[in-house]
Amino acid sequence: xxxxxxxxxxxxGLLRHVxxxxxxxxxxxxxxxxxxxxxxxxxxTSLKKAPNVMKGNLIPWLDFQPDWLGWRSLGLSPDTIxxxxxxxxxxxxxxxxxxLVSIGAAALAIIIGSLAAYGLSRFQYRLGxxxxxxxxxxxxxQLILPPVVLAMPFLVLYKELALLDxxxxxxxxxxxxxxxxxxxxxxxxxxTIPIExxxxxxxxxxxxxxxxxxxxxxxxxxxxxxxxxxAVVLSWNEYFFAALLTSTNAKTLPVMVASQTGSQGISWxxxxxxxxxxxxxxxxIGVFLERYIVKGLTAGAVK
Amino acid sequence: MxxxxxxxxxxxxxxxxxxxxxxxxxxxxxxxxxxxxxxxxMVMWQLLDSMGVxxxxxxxxxxxxxxxxxxxxxxxxxxxxxxxxNGHRALFLLPALLFTIAMVIFPTFFGLYxxxxxxxxxxxxxxxxxxxxxxxxxxxxxxFWNALLNMVYYVLSVxxxxxxxxxxxxxxxxxxxxxxxxxxxxxxxxxxxxxxxxWMIGKSLMExxxxxxxxxxxxxxxxxxxxxxxxxxxxxxxVAMDSWVWIPFIMILLLAGLQALPKEVQExxxxxxxxxxxxxxxxxxxxxxxxxVTAIVLRIIFQLKLADIVINTxxxxxxxxxxxxxxxxxxxxxxxxxxxxxxxxxxxxxxxIIIFIxxxxxxxxxxxxxxxxx
Numbered sequence: 001x002x003x004x005x006x007x008x009x010x011x012x013g014l015l016r017h018v019x020x021x022x023x024x025x026x027x028x029x030x031x032x033x034x035x036x037x038x039x040x041x042x043x044x045t046s047l048k049k050a051p052n053v054m055k056g057n058l059i060p061w062l063d064f065q066p067d068w069l070g071w072r073s074l075g076l077s078p079d080t081i082x083x084x085x086x087x088x089x090x091x092x093x094x095x096x097x098x099x100l101v102s103i104g105a106a107a108l109a110i111i112i113g114s115l116a117a118y119g120l121s122r123f124q125y126r127l128g129x130x131x132x133x134x135x136x137x138x139x140x141x142q143l144i145l146p147p148v149v150l151a152m153p154f155l156v157l158y159k160e161l162a163l164l165d166x167x168x169x170x171x172x173x174x175x176x177x178x179x180x181x182x183x184x185x186x187x188x189x190x191x192t193i194p195i196e197x198x199x200x201x202x203x204x205x206x207x208x209x210x211x212x213x214x215x216x217x218x219x220x221x222x223x224x225x226x227x228x229x230x231a232v233v234l235s236w237n238e239y240f241f242a243a244l245l246t247s248t249n250a251k252t253l254p255v256m257v258a259s260q261t262g263s264q265g266i267s268w269x270x271x272x273x274x275x276x277x278x279x280x281x282x283x284x285i286g287v288f289l290e291r292y293i294v295k296g297l298t299a300g301a302v303k
Numbered sequence: 304m305x306x307x308x309x310x311x312x313x314x315x316x317x318x319x320x321x322x323x324x325x326x327x328x329x330x331x332x333x334x335x336x337x338x339x340x341x342x343x344x345m346v347m348w349q350l351l352d353s354m355g356v357x358x359x360x361x362x363x364x365x366x367x368x369x370x371x372x373x374x375x376x377x378x379x380x381x382x383x384x385x386x387x388x389n390g391h392r393a394l395f396l397l398p399a400l401l402f403t404i405a406m407v408i409f410p411t412f413f414g415l416y417x418x419x420x421x422x423x424x425x426x427x428x429x430x431x432x433x434x435x436x437x438x439x440x441x442x443x444x445x446x447f448w449n450a451l452l453n454m455v456y457y458v459l460s461v462x463x464x465x466x467x468x469x470x471x472x473x474x475x476x477x478x479x480x481x482x483x484x485x486x487x488x489x490x491x492x493x494x495x496x497x498x499x500x501x502w503m504i505g506k507s508l509m510e511x512x513x514x515x516x517x518x519x520x521x522x523x524x525x526x527x528x529x530x531x532x533x534x535x536x537x538x539x540x541x542v543a544m545d546s547w548v549w550i551p552f553i554m555i556l557l558l559a560g561l562q563a564l565p566k567e568v569q570e571x572x573x574x575x576x577x578x579x580x581x582x583x584x585x586x587x588x589x590x591x592x593x594x595x596v597t598a599i600v601l602r603i604i605f606q607l608k609l610a611d612i613v614i615n616t617x618x619x620x621x622x623x624x625x626x627x628x629x630x631x632x633x634x635x636x637x638x639x640x641x642x643x644x645x646x647x648x649x650x651x652x653x654x655x656i657i658i659f660i661x662x663x664x665x666x667x668x669x670x671x672x673x674x675x676x677x
Contacts, residue, residue: 024474024477024479025479027470027474028474028475028479028485031471031474031488031489032484032485032488032489034547035488035489035491035492035547035551036488036491037515038492038500038503038504038508038547039491039495039503041503041507041508041515042499042503042507045507053513054512054513055513056513056515056518058515111398112398112399112402113399115394115395115396115398115399116395116396116398116399116400118395119392119393119395119396120396123392123395125392125393125396135396135400138403139399139403142403142407143604144604144607144656144657144660145407145653146607146608146628146629146649146652146653146656147608147610147629148610148628148629148632148633148645148649148652149411149414149649149650149652149653150407150410150411150414151632151636151649152414152417152636152642152645152646152649153409153410153411153413153414153417153646154410155636155642156413156417156642157409157410157413160363160364161363161364161365161368162362162363162364162365163365172406173406175402176402176403176406176407179399179402179403183399207391208388208391208392209391209394212395233494236496237495237496237497237498239496239497239498239611239614239615240610240611240629240633243633243637244633244636244637253496254496254497254498254499254611255498257496257498257499257502258498258501258614258615261498261501261502261506261615268507271502271506271507272507275499275502275503278496278498278499279494279495279496279499279503282494282495282496283491283494283495285494286487286490286491286494287487290486290487290490293490293494294486294490294555294559297552297555297556298555298556298559
């Protein structure tokens with residue numbers, strides 16, 4: 001049997017090697033194109049005029065003259081940025097809401113999640129018949145719960161608690177949503193930290209909390225960052241609860257995008273500009289913090 | 304709550320034995336009992352007020368939420384006072400536990416109550432208990448069964464996503480240049496919000512008149528590329544969009560698995576003269592089974608929640624062909640304000656999911672054990 005030769009340049013082996021390479025890079029490039037083209041299409045459409053959209057022009061300057069059309073309707077183009085724009089105010093408000101909600105939920109989930117994960121990683125709890133394994137499973141099992149099950153009770157509950165259409169309300173729901181994932185990631189992180197470090201700190205007179213805050217947390221920082229970023233991304237993209245639990249004040253960006261999608265008269269370039277603005281932070285996170293996303297997703301999955 | 308001796312990885316580290324004064328323990332108990340009483344009184348008071356028995360309650364239930372918070376703090380403080388060092392340890396777990404219980408347990412049980420009422424937000428008469436009417440309506444509701452059947456198709460599509468993701472993971476694991484670029488590019492779809500994707504792909508790329516994908520399809524000979532007009536094509540279009548988002552997730556897990564594989568085994572196979580095809584099926588694939596199972600189970604769990612893309616692209620159309628259970632319930636809430644019935648559907652769906660996932664895990668566990676024994 002022949003196999004791709006690495007050392008001896010046998011002619012047939014070389015041919016096979018070259019075709020193999022061509023196939024690999026062809027497949028890689030094809031999939032990269034599939035992944036990136038929709039994003040490229042959206043960004044470029046935000047710069048097109050109506051005839052360019054209809055003709056399906058693709059490359060700026062070459063087959064269409066870019067224009068700030070979409071961004072002007074959002075009030076974000078260079079010539080309108082200093083003018084008063086209600087659309088821009090609306091957009092910025094939604095953007096700010098999204099930031100507040102996702103950062104707030106991620107922070108809260110990290111705080112209570114890492115505490116619980118540390119406890120579960122280091123101590124033995126007994127809660128009636130439940131041991132650590134059962135408590136961990138209880139937290140993880142929340143992942144299975146589909147949002148629709150909680151949606152209505154939350155709507156009624158929030159009405160009674162005066163939390164409907166508030167940032168706080170959304171933060172609490174999203175914290176609940178990302179908590180299982182945060183606990184999962186952080187537990188995996190804490191399990192890799194040798195316990196001797198804390199034992200030494202305890203001998204030196206640290207309390208359990210002192211050892212946790214001063215010794216363990218700094219070492220666990222990469223895991224915290226990974227969990228935080230993943231939590232931010234998941235909360236940023238969440239639509240279901242935001243659509244049901246908010247109306248005017250606390251509406252987030254996805255809800256705004258969705259409501260624009262539904263309306264008939266909206267022009268393509270405005271919609272494209274809005275979509276671009278909504279996904280831009282995520283694309284930036286994806287490009288620069290990919291390492292942490294991957295770390296977060298694969299935590300505990302590979303043993 | 305009790306905390307025992309601390310162990311981690313089989314090791315034990317003992318809490319220093321503390322002599323807690325009996326008085327401290329008594330005060331700790333008093334604190335917890337007082338806080339519990341306070342919470343109970345608040346709940347009762349507000350309950351009586353909302354039932355109209357007394358008229359001196361608060362305008363909403365928010366003070367009760369604060370009372371719960373105070374109670375939680377008192378509970379934590381009481382733990383420390385009673386159990387000393389072990390109480391400190393309990394403090395790590397308590398916040399997450401109390402938060403989850405407050406946020407999940409109560410709504411789930413309250414949901415069960417709603418599910419048996421004829422609650423409709425747009426009706427003026429208010430809600431009343433209607434027994435098993437919702438269950439009967441559910442059994443007779445074609446749209447629900449149709450949505451459930453669609454979920455079967457959507458879950459089955461995970462197999463295709465898995466195959467593609469495995470291929471991509473193998474490609475990324477090969478010796479290639481610009482690996483970082485391809486990894487980032489392949490990950491991007493997973494980062495984007497489904498709502499934006501609904502427009503970017505569903506309503507723009509796949510647009511009938513001048514979407515580039517429709518144009519491409521015309522060139523390839525499909526005369527009227529309407530992606531959301533006939534049931535099966537619409538379903539496939541939704542599956543394609545959903546796969547576009549989720550393939551990166553499976554791919555990343557599988558890639559991590561591939562990178563953790565021992566290199567020696569594959570080298571040995573190569574030396575023994577196995578073709579790449581053989582060494583994949585006989586070495587790589589079996590070694591990747593555990594991580595594959597993890598990825599597929601997680602993916603199925605997320606797939607069962609599929610809603611955003613369907614809601615924003617097709618609203619379940621044409622004729623319910625792309626409906627998921629979640630998007631169906633969403634419309635029930637949003638368009639018909641039918642809270643009671645919608646919640647009944649949701650609770651029924653939860654029960655179906657729990658049974659399905661439990662069975663799935665059981666079957667997989669048994670199958671994995673047999674694989675290992677064989």
